[in-house]
Amino acid sequence: MVLAAIPAMLPLLHGKLTSGHDSLFYPPRVVTFEEGLKEGRLLPRWTQEFAGGYGEPYFNFSPPLLYYVTSLFRFAGAGVIDSLNFAVAFLLLLSGFTMYLLAAEIFDRAGGLVAGAAYMYAPYTLTDLYVRAAYAEFSAFATLPLIFWSFYKLAQTRQIRYLIAAACSYALLLLCHNPVSLIFTPFLLLMILLSALRQRSRAVLLSQSAAFVLGLALSAFFWAPSLLEKKYIQIERLLQNALEYQNHFVYFRQLFNSPWGYGISTPGPNDGMSFEIGAFYLAALGVGGLMLLARPLLPNREQRWFVALMLIMAAASIFFMTEASSIAWAYLPPLQYLQFPWRFLVIVAMASSILAAVPSVLTRGRGRFVEWLPVLIIPVIILTSLSKCKPNAVHPYKDDFFKAENIIARKLETSTVLEYRPKWVQNDPPGSAASPLDLTAGSARLEVQQRSQTRYRFQIDARTPSYFRFNVHYFPGWRVEVDGVGRDVEPNNRFGLMEFSVEPGVHDVVARFQNTPIRATAEAVSQLGIVMILILSIYACGEIKARASVLRSED
Structure with a gap:
């Protein structure tokens, strides 16, 4: 998996800031988040350097997980740009591993390797990396397979350790990216419901629901204030003018044929960026559907159920990307904050990558050599994606450009429409804050x-x-x-x-x-969630020891 990831991550290892729609927004965030941590604040909700030194509550509303990862590299001695690049490269590799973990569990190890490589090279993955430079959104990619794996294992075994893994993995998603969390959560709830119905088990429903609620509790310190205090910022700017969701529906043909480019999303079918699902990934969806219909080719009930779930997710996501879903968007206001219906491509990329592992069941049990034949498709996946594994350009800026004092003096912004400005700000002051x-x-x-x-x-x-x-x-x-x-x-x-x-x-x-009552309550809920995790960990250790003892006695 590491070898497969290298071509995709190489442009991130040259010590330069790659170009992309959002790339210049990230170094200031990295710097200010680190400053907040140095001051002893585990979540630096307020960032004084932004808005020309007048400050804004950026991290009260923007999920922090990416910046925790960049801070680890910063504290290890890496520069600002390097820490950002290393974090993104690490998350790319992690996404491949988590996809391998899931697909290997459902199918086999050979299929897991194919799925992991496919996920890292999916067109939308590379769009987020090198066209949009949407690193916060990309940070969520690694959590999605991990969530499905842990909830699946919990349904199968009902072991406490998987309840812990499920809760923590879902909490991580909520700390990664708001739109992806909004998109993915209904599909997770669907999986929980279908798992309980399939096994006809209240215990499965209760255990998975408990993990879901515990994940909400663990991450409440972020999402609760973000949700309940958004009325104090100018969040409505996300719904105005060029960012209105109606301008960004995908034309159905664009899912099949959309030229690769480094431009932006615009109204109409002639966008400057690609929304292709990708030929290999469309084939994976098609093969998955055919094998689901041909029961002798896919006789395993668990595999058939999971393939069906992935096809449902992909079909629903394609529907919500196109104008056919406009009524749903109009009557579901939270959806409108996604801005771009094509964000649902993240679900299509995940589902089609998992289904790339399905053909591996045809070679299983046919000898070691034949069983591993599916991995031969990995070089093809990589080679056909190489032209997309690069940015359009690199920025000339060095770390010094993003020092805290320069962020203030140059009024470096971290969002397109200044939606994190407090609602009391009608106009920005004419210059940077010279004195407090x-x-x-x-x-x-x-x-x-x-x-x-x-x-x-x-x-x-x-x-x-x-x-x-x-x-x-x-x-x-x-x-x-x-x-x-x-x-x-x-x-x-x-x-x-x-x-x-x-x-x-x-x-x-x-x-x-200081904290408001909302923030204080949310942090208390998260602290309670951590206590629950610690208590469950004690029980999980006992559970593991008991199982080990049983295995030894059987030997």
Whole structure:
């Protein structure tokens, strides 16, 4: 699997930032997330460097898993660009391994290798890597097969260790990417329901439901505030103008013939990027369907059930990509936040890659040499995809370009339509934030005693009643205290900046960003989920020891 991944990841190992639709957004995120971790915040919800140094709650709404991975490489000594590239390369390799794990479990090891390679080289995988540079979305790819594997094993064995794996893998998805989580969750619920119906077992339904709920609990610290506090940002910008979902339905023929390109998605059938499923992947879907119909070719009930599930997922995803589903999009508002119906290609890529393993059942039990014949298709998969395994160009920027002070001075943005701006911001200030606190009226002398992303301390010597503008965008959680007494700082200016006043005299002023009740409750739920995982782990260890003891006694 490692050898198969090398051609796809080589452009990520040259120490340069590859071009792509979103590639310039990621280094600033990597830098600010790392700064937050260094300050002791496990989830740096507020990033002061963004919005020209006036700050925005970026990581309160953008899933953090990719940036945890980049931070591991940063703390190991890698540069900003290298850490991003290494993280993406690692996740590419991990996606191949998790797909191998799933397909090998359902079919066999040879089929698992084919499926793993197919997943890494699926057209949409390479689109996310080298056309869109949508690394956050791509980070979810590795979790999808892992979720299905762990929930499948849980249904088969009902062992606690697989309940833990299922809960953790689903939690990881929720920490990867919001749109992919929204797309995938209904299919996971369908799998849970069908597993229980197929086995006619309440125990299967209860165990898988428990894993699902526990996964929600583990990740609640992120998704609950993200969902419940989105009313405080300008999230509606995702539904406006060029980003409206109606502009991005895929024409059915584009799924079969769509030229590869590095442009963008546009209204009509002449997009600058490809939405092809891919000939090999269409063949995999077709072969899977034929073998499902021909029972003698695929007699195993478990395999037939799983093939049917993948075909249902692929068919539903194709439906939701095309204009035929426009009524569903109109009446399901959460779908509209996906922006691009073609995001459902991630499900088609996963399902078709799994089905690429189906033909391996025809060679099983026919001798070691014949059993491994299916892997000969792997070089064909790679060779036919090589032309897509590269970016259109590389950016000239080095790590210094993305230093925290440069992010502020250059007003480097991390989203296309500034949807993470607090709702109180009507206009951006004309320049970057030069100082954290400005005197707007009165006479006073001030000293900055402490300054970090989420905490400031000032000493103010006011000779007259004085008014100050705190050059930070207001957002729930910010609190300003003058001599230990909280002040109302909700902005009354079009820039959304906090303001307060002091009386004559010397004052100690502290401004800090803290949890809201929603965030505190969500974090408590996640902590409870972690406690449950620890308790279940103790039981799982006992379960494993008991099984080992039984095996030894049988020997």
